[in-house]
Amino acid sequence: MSDAHAHQDWRAWFAENGARLKLIARQWTRSDADADDVVQEAFVRFWKHQRHMPGNPNALVVTSIRRAALDLLRRSDRRTAREKAVAADTEIVGWFEPEADPRLQSLAESLELLPAEQREVVVLKIWGELTFDEIGEQLAISPNTA
Numbered sequence: 001m002s003d004a005h006a007h008q009d010w011r012a013w014f015a016e017n018g019a020r021l022k023l024i025a026r027q028w029t030r031s032d033a034d035a036d037d038v039v040q041e042a043f044v045r046f047w048k049h050q051r052h053m054p055g056n057p058n059a060l061v062v063t064s065i066r067r068a069a070l071d072l073l074r075r076s077d078r079r080t081a082r083e084k085a086v087a088a089d090t091e092i093v094g095w096f097e098p099e100a101d102p103r104l105q106s107l108a109e110s111l112e113l114l115p116a117e118q119r120e121v122v123v124l125k126i127w128g129e130l131t132f133d134e135i136g137e138q139l140a141i142s143p144n145t146a
Contacts, residue, residue, distance in 0.1 A: 010047050017061075023127045024062055027120065028069030030076070035069075042068040059134045062124065066138065121146050 018039065025035040025042070042064035050060045111119050120139065124130045125146075136143035 010043075014043060020127055020129075021061060021065060024123065025065045025069055027123050028066060029072065034072060038065055038068045038072055056130075056134065058128070059130055059138070062128045062130060063138055 021039050021043070022032075022035050025038040026032070029035045029038055042061065045068070046057075046061045046064045050064065051057060053060060111122065114122065117139075121135055124135045124138065125132070128135075130138070132143040132146045135141075135146040139146065
């Protein structure tokens with residue numbers, strides 16, 4: 001991710017990091033399409049306004065993704081409340097849909113057993129590649145708690 005500050009080639013940077021960023025976004029979104037939208041919005045925001053900022057660009061992008069996802073969820077919730085057209089059988093897709101790989105299915109089931117706060121820390125640490133200090137800062141908790 002350090003290449004983000006040194007190079008203007010956003011396509012190469014995104015090609016290298018896009019899949020990981022989508023996995024992170026998927027934690028906070030209700031569908032793959034929403035995750036794609038969130039990653040695009042957050043990446044454009046990062047590339048236009050934040051890529052020259054000091055610090056770990058990975059942490060900046062992950063923070064942008066989290067904020068964009070939460071904004072999307074709030075907009076969606078407000079729209080749903082206004083329309084009052086939620087179907088009783090509408091199923092919200094989980095944050096992570098493993099493919100046919102049984103290991104991924106097992107991992108998803110194990111992660112779902114964790115409380116939301118712990119699951120968020122695990123995802124940010126493993127797939128977000130953040131340090132505990134960065135996780136603590138992003139979640140407004142002590143790094144020792146993270």
